[in-house]
Amino acid sequence: MSNERVLTKTITARCGDELCSHVWIVAHLPMSIDKVALLMKRAACPKCGNDSAVLAHG
Numbered sequence: 001m002s003n004e005r006v007l008t009k010t011i012t013a014r015c016g017d018e019l020c021s022h023v024w025i026v027a028h029l030p031m032s033i034d035k036v037a038l039l040m041k042r043a044a045c046p047k048c049g050n051d052s053a054v055l056a057h058g
């Protein structure tokens with residue numbers, strides 16, 4: 001294990017359903033913030049279909 005900080009090149013979303021909490025990749029950087037916002041808006045959990053995804057930090 002390493003404590004090094006790694007700059008991730010992906011945007012991940014977490015399912016808005018706390019019981020699911022599935023995390024998946026929404027976008028790959030570099031990408032305009034507008035595009036990311038659009039993808040987040042459209043993002044639905046691939047596991048349970050919940051459409052209130054939130055940005056995850058990973």
Ligand SMILES: [Zn+2]
Binds near residue numbers: 020021045046047048
């Ligand atoms: Zn889900």
